[in-house]
């Protein structure tokens with residue numbers, strides 16, 4: 001999808017929502033991580049009224065910087081891929097087997113049935129920000145590691 005850079009007006013191709021072309025994004029990133037007092041970290045505008053710690057000249061710049069920082073974080077932490085909504089095409093059988101897998105693991109681990117196991121998984125998700133499936137797989141993996149004697 002063709003987008004227009006909000007700073008330099010260059011057009012560029014991006015498959016996700018982005019405000020800036022690569023060049024501008026790079027320059028902004030540099031300013032964000034090496035800020036200069038009195039200069040907007042995003043657009044580089046000189047802020048004559050800059051109070052201590054003021055980093056952005058406008059709400060718009062603040063929003064842009066937040067997006068760039070988030071993008072950078074996701075690039076550095078690929079294991080925390082944004083949790084996608086479950087695919088619509090998910091087959092019902094697959095869902096059913098996930099439920100019984102959860103129930104099964106709950107019994108094995110001594111939590112009880114499905115409800116109790118899900119409560120444990122959900123609590124972990126809240127702390128980690130990962131998906132229910134990821135936490136389930138993790139718990140299952142740990143359980144199997146601990147109970148596999150070969």
Ligand SMILES: [Zn+2]
Pocket residue numbers: 005006007008009010020021022023024025
């Ligand atoms: Zn640009």
Ligand SMILES: [Zn+2]
Pocket residue numbers: 040041042043044045056057058061
């Ligand atoms: Zn600015």
